[in-house]
């Protein structure tokens with residue numbers, strides 16, 4: 386797709402055509418394209434409409450009903466911040482009363498749209514002209530916010546950003562073009578040296594514009610965020626999506642924090658003041674309590690499992706694994722609770738008869754801190770995923786006080 390086609394897709398007649406098409410269906414897509422061509426539409430435009438229809442359907446998981454008014458590229462959709470996450474980014478800029486944010490590598494403009502919706506004007510660039518044209522089309526509801534083709538490194542930032550109430554937002558590209566995995570998705574880059582714009586460029590922007598934020602990989606090492614910043618790991622429905630680093634007036638809690646988002650709950654934030662600085666560890670396997678807490682992965686990535694020990698008066702099974710044992714049942718909005726049914730040694734010779742005697746024929750395997758091939762374990766245990774005629778249960782393969790073990794658990 387080229388910027389010219391994007392400009393056509395953004396026009397009212399193309400939007401009307403798109404709105405009139407039936408929902409995307411692989412089986413009828415070719416017929417729909419043929420019908421559009423038969424009605425006199427240029428084949429490139431017909432194909433572009435079908436592509437948008439397909440991407441909109443896919444985009445609904447990220448953007449809900451807003452997807453129906455947006456334009457996409459496949460890559461841009463994959464890299465875009467999901468609606469709830471973009472709203473969190475935008476909230477920081479709005480709360481800092483910024484007038485303008487420079488979006489330096491705006492993609493299809495998901496973050497820029499969220500900022501604009503909260504009253505912050507965005508001046509965005511993207512190095513890819515087609516992507517920039519799409520972002521500009523997606524920003525049409527906010528005429529002051531614009532996106533254009535350009536490199537982040539060439540943007541003239543305000544000389545007095547405080548007076549201009551200007552901020553900067555970067556979401557560097559984290560993928561290697563052309564390298565696709567088995568499912569056709571481009572491979573993610575987790576090396577800070579390989580992001581674009583570069584980490585040095587990000588630091589340079591943050592030196593010049595006090596209100597700067599950047600979205601990075603959730604695997605960001607803890608020693609990278611500069612002193613005085615806030616590094617926030619965010620998860621959505623249990624999957625950690627990013628670590629954003631915030632500078633200056635955008636910092637809410639200096640240090641490491643976690644933001645836990647779930648589709649059915651309000652956001653929950655965890656910071657270091659809520660966490661045991663030195664979380665107590667379970668002294669032995671025998672000291673396991675009746676309740677097990679699994680910290681949300683954003684909390685674990687942020688190194689804040691101490692917030693779970695603090696909230697439950699519990700002890701970590703093993704430092705850094707994100708599991709806490711406790712004697713009482715407490716509702717913790719950033720951890721999942723399980724009842725511990727049994728604690729077994731890590732041995733298929735023990736586990737196989739244990740499952741057989743209880744008529745358990747379906748097993749959910751969770752593991753943390755242990756390397757094991759699930760499929761091979763299932764073969765050794767002669768057990769499937771679904772219960773079939775029997776019962777099913779969940780096991781956690783992990784370490785407690787350095788000892789490998791199997792915890793048989795029930796979600797509370």
Ligand SMILES: C[S@@+](CC[C@H](N)C(=O)[O-])C[C@H]1O[C@@H](n2cnc3c(N)ncnc32)[C@H](O)[C@@H]1O
Nearest residue numbers: 465466490492493494495496512536537556581
């Ligand atoms: C991860 S995407 C941004 C997604 C965006 N936050 C959103 O929610 O839609 C990163 C974008 O940065 C752009 N990019 C990479 N290097 C750039 C550079 N040096 N200057 C400007 N844009 C760049 C890529 O073309 C890509 O569209």
